[in-house]
Amino acid sequence: xxxxxxxxxxxxxxxxxxxxxxxxxxxxxxxxxxxxxxxxxxxxxxxxxxxxxxxxxxxxxxxxxxxxxxxxxxxxxxxxxxxxxxxxxxxxxxxxxxxxxxxxxxxxxxxxxxxxxxxxxxxxxxxxxxxxxxxxxxxxxxxxxxxxxxxxxxxxxxxxxxxxxxxxxxxxxxxxxxxxxxxxxxxxxxxxxxxxxxxxxxxxxxxxxxxxxxxxxxxxxxxxxxxxxxxxxxxxxxxxxxxxxxxxxxxxxxxxxxxxxxxxxxxxxxxxxxxxxxxxxxxxxxxxxxxxxxxxxxxxxxxxxxxxxxxxxxxxxxxxxxxxxxxxxxxxxxxxxxxxxxxxxxxxxxxxxxxxxxxxxxxxxxxxxxxxxxxxxxxxxxxxxxxxxxxxxxxxxxxxxxxxxxx
Amino acid sequence: xxxxxxxxxxxxxxxxxxxxxxxxxxxxxxxxxxxxxxxxxxxxxxxxxxxxxxxxxxxxxxxxxxxxxxxxxxxxxxxxxxxxxxxxxxxxxxxxxxxxxxxxxxxxxxxxxxxxxxxxxxxxxxxxxxxxxxxxxxxxxxxxxxxxxxxxxxxxxxxxxxxxxxxxxxxxxxxxxxxxxxxxxxxxxxxxxxxxxxxxxxxxxxxxxxxxxxxxxxxxxxxxxxxxxxxxxxxxxxxxxxxxxxxxxxxxxxxxxxxxxxxxxxxxxxxxxxxxxxxxxxxxxxxxxxxxxxxxxxxxxxxxxxxxxxxxxxxxxxxxxxxxxxxxxxxxxxxxxxxxxxxxxxxxxxxxxxxxxxxxxxxxxxxxxxxxxxxxxxxxxxxxxxxxxxxxxxxxxxxxxxxxxxx
Numbered sequence: 183x184x185x186x187x188x189x190x191x192x193x194x195x196x197x198x199x200x201x202x203x204x205x206x207x208x209x210x211x212x213x214x215x216x217x218x219x220x221x222x223x224x225x226x227x228x229x230x231x232x233x234x235x236x237x238x239x240x241x242x243x244x245x246x247x248x249x250x251x252x253x254x255x256x257x258x259x260x261x262x263x264x265x266x267x268x269x270x271x272x273x274x275x276x277x278x279x280x281x282x283x284x285x286x287x288x289x290x291x292x293x294x295x296x297x298x299x300x301x302x303x304x305x306x307x308x309x310x311x312x313x314x315x316x317x318x319x320x321x322x323x324x325x326x327x328x329x330x331x332x333x334x335x336x337x338x339x340x341x342x343x344x345x346x347x348x349x350x351x352x353x354x355x356x357x358x359x360x361x362x363x364x365x366x367x368x369x370x371x372x373x374x375x376x377x378x379x380x381x382x383x384x385x386x387x388x389x390x391x392x393x394x395x396x397x398x399x400x401x402x403x404x405x406x407x408x409x410x411x412x413x414x415x416x417x418x419x420x421x422x423x424x425x426x427x428x429x430x431x432x433x434x435x436x437x438x439x440x441x442x443x444x445x446x447x448x449x450x451x452x453x454x455x456x457x458x459x460x461x462x463x464x465x466x467x468x469x470x471x472x473x474x475x476x477x478x479x480x481x482x483x484x485x486x487x488x489x490x491x492x493x494x495x496x497x498x499x500x501x502x503x504x505x506x507x508x509x510x511x512x513x514x515x516x517x518x519x520x521x522x523x524x525x526x527x528x529x530x531x532x533x534x535x536x537x538x539x540x541x542x543x544x545x546x547x548x549x550x551x552x553x554x555x556x557x558x559x560x561x562x563x564x565x566x567x568x569x570x571x572x573x574x575x576x577x578x579x580x581x582x583x584x585x586x587x588x589x
Numbered sequence: 590x591x592x593x594x595x596x597x598x599x600x601x602x603x604x605x606x607x608x609x610x611x612x613x614x615x616x617x618x619x620x621x622x623x624x625x626x627x628x629x630x631x632x633x634x635x636x637x638x639x640x641x642x643x644x645x646x647x648x649x650x651x652x653x654x655x656x657x658x659x660x661x662x663x664x665x666x667x668x669x670x671x672x673x674x675x676x677x678x679x680x681x682x683x684x685x686x687x688x689x690x691x692x693x694x695x696x697x698x699x700x701x702x703x704x705x706x707x708x709x710x711x712x713x714x715x716x717x718x719x720x721x722x723x724x725x726x727x728x729x730x731x732x733x734x735x736x737x738x739x740x741x742x743x744x745x746x747x748x749x750x751x752x753x754x755x756x757x758x759x760x761x762x763x764x765x766x767x768x769x770x771x772x773x774x775x776x777x778x779x780x781x782x783x784x785x786x787x788x789x790x791x792x793x794x795x796x797x798x799x800x801x802x803x804x805x806x807x808x809x810x811x812x813x814x815x816x817x818x819x820x821x822x823x824x825x826x827x828x829x830x831x832x833x834x835x836x837x838x839x840x841x842x843x844x845x846x847x848x849x850x851x852x853x854x855x856x857x858x859x860x861x862x863x864x865x866x867x868x869x870x871x872x873x874x875x876x877x878x879x880x881x882x883x884x885x886x887x888x889x890x891x892x893x894x895x896x897x898x899x900x901x902x903x904x905x906x907x908x909x910x911x912x913x914x915x916x917x918x919x920x921x922x923x924x925x926x927x928x929x930x931x932x933x934x935x936x937x938x939x940x941x942x943x944x945x946x947x948x949x950x951x952x953x954x955x956x957x958x959x960x961x962x963x964x965x966x967x968x969x970x971x972x973x974x975x976x977x978x979x980x981x982x983x984x985x986x987x988x989x990x991x992x993x994x995x996x
Contacts, residue, residue: 221688225830229780230685233661233810235653237676240813242691243806246642254640262753262801263720265672269644270805278637281628284649310886310931313670313917346669373636394669396803398677399650403640406647423632479717510720512919524717 247272248334253320255338258465263510264483264518265315266341268401274320274339275403276374276438280423284407289391293366293429296358303407306393309348314390314413316516317342317485319458321416321443324565326549329572329580333465336569336581340485342518343404345411347392350385350427359385359429367434368410368419369426378419378443379433379454380412388413391424414487414516415456416563418443445561452561458487460546461566462494462521462538467579474577475529480507483518486540490514493539494521500533500570501548507536515541527573533582535570549584560586654679655741660727662745665872670917671890671925672722673748675808681727681746682810683781683845687830691814696798700773700836703765710814713798716755721797721820723923724749724892726865728823728850731972733956736979736987740872743976743988747892749925750811752818754799757792766792766836774841775817775826776833785826785850786840786861787819795820798831821894821923822863823970825850852968859968865894867953868973869901869928869945874986881984882936887914890925893947897921900946901928907940907977908955914943922948934980940989942977956991967993 222228247254247270254273256266266272273279284303292298320339325331332338363382370376380389390411393400400406405422412419418438433439433454444453462484467473484494490513495504510520521536537546549567553560570582629635654661660681663673673679680686691710699705727746732738739745770789777783787796797818800807807813812829819826825845840846840861851860869891874880891901897920902911917927928943944953956974960967977989 221690225687225689225778226780226782228687230682230687230809232658232685233654233656233680233682235656235661237654237678237680237808237810240691240806240809241688242814245805247640249640249642251639254642260806261804262718262806263751263804265751265804267675267803267805271644273640273644275637275640278639280632280635280637281648282632283628284647308884308886311669311888311929313927344670344672371632373633375633396674397668397670397672398652398674399647399667399669401644402637402647403644407649477715479715481718512921514919520720522718 245270248338249273252276253339255334256341258333258338258463258483259468259471261465264342264520265396266343268343268396268398268404271341271343271401271404272320272339273403274417275372276376277372279402280372281402282371282407282423287407289408289424290426291353291357291429292426294360294363294431295429296360297356299357301353303393306348306391306408309352311346312349312390313344313346314411315342315344315514316411316413317518318417318420319485319487321418321455321458321563324567326581326584326586328583330469331581331583332470333463333468337461337463339417340518343395344397345390345392346394347390347408347411350389350391353391354385362431363429364431365433367426367428367430367436368421368424369428370421371423371425376418376421376438377434377436378421378439379436380419382429384412384415384456412456414458416443416458419456443563445563446559447561448557448559452563455564459564459566460484460486460488460491460538460540460544462536462546463569464496464534464536464571467534467573468571469579469581471579472577473527473573473579475527478525478527480523480525480534482521482536484521484536484538485516485518486538486544487516488544489516489541491519491538492541492543494519495537495539496521496523496525497535498525498527498532501535504537529575531573531575533570533572535568537568549586652677655745656680659683660746662741663748665740665745665870665890666875666878668872671749671927672803673750675750675803675805675811678748678750678808678811679727679746680810681824682779683783684779686809687779688809689778689814689830694814696815696831697833698760698764698836699833701767701770701838702836703767704763706764708760710800713755713800713815716759718753719756719797720751720753721818722749722751722921723818723820724925725824725827726892726894728825728862728865728970731974733988733991733993735990737876738988738990739877740870740875744868744870746824747925750802751804752797752799753801754797754815754818757796757798760798761792769838770836771838772840774833774835774837774843775828775831776835777828778830778832783825783828783845784841784843785828785846786843787826789836791819791822791863819863821865823850823865826863850970852970853966854968855964855966859970862971866971866973867891867893867895867898867945867947867951869943869953870976871903871941871943871978874941874980875978876986876988878986879984880934880980880986882934885932885934887930887932887941887943889928889943891928891943891945892923892925893945893951894923895951896923896948898926898945899948899950901926902944902946903928903930903932904942905932905934905939908942911944936982938980938982940977940979942975944975956993
């Protein structure tokens with residue numbers, strides 16, 4: 183179905199020489215030899231750069247996040263599976279990325295506990311460790327409104343890592359939480375001193391204190407040396423650069439949970455809307471890609487903050503008919519799950535969509551369904567609508583934009 | 590059991606200022622602001638670097654590979670789980686890392702096939718894709734002989750990635766392999782033009798043509814833009830920078846499979862010893878770490894080229910008694926599997942060891958068992974002995990070295 187016969191080979195053109203360069207940073211570290219984007223005509227005639235301390239990307243790969251002063255977005259359209267490389271994990275900071283000396287790091291746990299304690303990073307690493315692969319998604323992860331938007335621009339504020347650390351419940355057995363405690367405060371050590379109130383039930387469920395990401399020490403932009411991990415809950419509650427947990431019997435009503443992350447929906451106000459709703463998006467094909475008629479494997483990611491993805495359906499006719507997509511194993515709870523669906527495109531203009539159903543039975547809504555349910559005041563958080571792509575006759579792919587105040 | 594009471598807090602000392610620097614490489618790319626290792630005394634008083642296109646590691650983390658002219662070794666002792674960050678994946682090259690223009694890339698499949706074809710990278714990506722997490726290990730991955738060796742030095746030539754690509758069997762349906770073909774040749778486009786002969790049965794089993802690693806495009810040092818993936822088989826057969834597959838009815842007896850990767854064992858010569866035997870190693874505690882008496886979570890990795898890890902046993906008394914370790918879920922076939930075992934150390938000198946049993950029932954041997962089985966001529970490949978660590982009274986951890994010609 184693809185490929186071309188050997189006789190159709192076109193000759194390689196152009197002469198170029200591979201260059202090896204040493205990089206010197208302003209902090210004095212010599213990095214590794216790197217490849218440049220002018221490869222030799224025949225790579226078998228040139229010995230390439232030798233092994234190095236730290237590898238690099240190909241000079242032909244220029245996938246980056248889209249940074250603003252407060253966030254940067256994962257280039258989902260360039261991703262082939264569900265692990266996000268740590269240096270492309272989305273960011274959302276309230277006052278930049280603090281630099282923290284791991285040798286001076288301490289986590290204080292106090293309040294309604296029998297034995298208030300401080301734990302060094304060394305202490306935390308001595309406890310029994312657990313590894314869990316899950317997504318973290320920003321509560322405000324939605325944009326639409328124009329055709330030329332990539333998955334990164336629409337919802338690039340979600341990423342996935344293999345996290346390692348200690349179960350929070352393990353630490354709580356050390357400090358002895360008062361059974362009357364119902365909430366705890368998590369505080370970061372960034373310049374915003376970001377704080378959130380979290381129900382104690384989550385602490386005893388699956389909350390983790392994590393110090394590693396994708397096999398290695400957590401990155402500064404994701405909370406080095408330690409962050410709170412609340413699988414499936416909105417990103418900002420997974421407090422980065424975590425320095426303090428205080429146990430109490432009511433929420434603290436902090437700046438971030440009153441001025442932000444509290445929002446009007448219809449005639450009510452939503453607060454402490456922690457769980458991220460099930461969501462999916464087709465990332466191939468997507469804008470600015472282009473496809474040819476014939477077989478196209480539609481690919482995307484689906485996830486739910488409430489458990490496993492149960493199924494993903496794909497429509498290639500604008501939502502009239504839906505077919506079941508294949509899910510890449512292993513399907514993990516509260517994790518980005520890769521889906522694929524083989525489609526034969528006849529070359530006519532159409533719309534392609536995906537929708538996920540999670541293990542609670544929840545079905546991803548359309549934006550119109552969200553509008554109908556919420557009324558004119560939608561709020562800017564927890565918007566998880568189906569994304570529709572228009573595939574035009576020339577093979578170009580465009581977002582089907584919808585009316586939404588936020589763009 | 591760990592942590593210290595709040596009253597024992599020592600005051601933070603020293604004044605320092607966070608610095609933000611821009612890095613300029615010799616190829617003209619401005620990278621992101623970076624953190625330096627002089628953090629402010631109080632990070633809450635300083636706005637840190639803002640979000641960036643590509644993230645960096647903490648300046649306090651300096652884990653690197655150990656490069657020589659032909660290889661570099663993964664720092665396993667610094668790893669917390671089973672994914673190896675792509676830029677720390679081990680390397681073993683026979684003539685450096687070729688620079689390949691992905692727009693000119695072609696994979697030729699020919700020989701005993703009905704329709705010889707060439708596939709561009711674009712072609713390969715159009716086929717139904719599969720993602721698989723598995724290890725790749727060099728056949729020569731073993732060193733011993735002195736006490737002060739890290740896991741990286743002993744067996745750092747194994748790494749794990751989440752690979753994505755197309756099943757080789759899918760491509761073979763396109764070209765129509767002659768049923769009489771029993772072997773195929775895989776050829777790389779590095780300056781060594783590394784070639785290996787592979788049984789066709791592997792092509793129809795689980796062989797893949799992969800173009801992605803850990804979510805993104807494969808790295809140059811791992812075969813950009815395309816490598817052969819033979820799950821569980823010795824590293825060199827997973828040909829990097831793959832440019833040609835030729836189908837035939839006998840092995841080619843190429844340079845690499847005769848001068849290398851063919852070796853005397855006892856009175857026989859081993860060739861085409863593809864499958865990597867089951868292996869495990871404790872990576873915490875290990876040299877040059879130091880531990881304190883009390884509870885210690887022993888941690889390590891175990892794997893097998895023949896399927897899943899069935900169990901890992903840990904001994905904390907030099908091999909007299911063995912206990913079952915916990916395996917981190919999900920346990921995947923032909924994949925590094927993390928194990929953990931909670932040990933209470935009484936402070937006396939002892940030896941700690943791990944041994945794996947895979948799903949075929951194969952049990953990892955000691956070096957002495959390997960010597961007994963093979964005789965004085967051991968060969969330098971496929972050596973997978975149990976690694977024993979001596980924990981001394983002062984808490985220092987040292988390799989228990991064994992006599993082996995190869996160091």
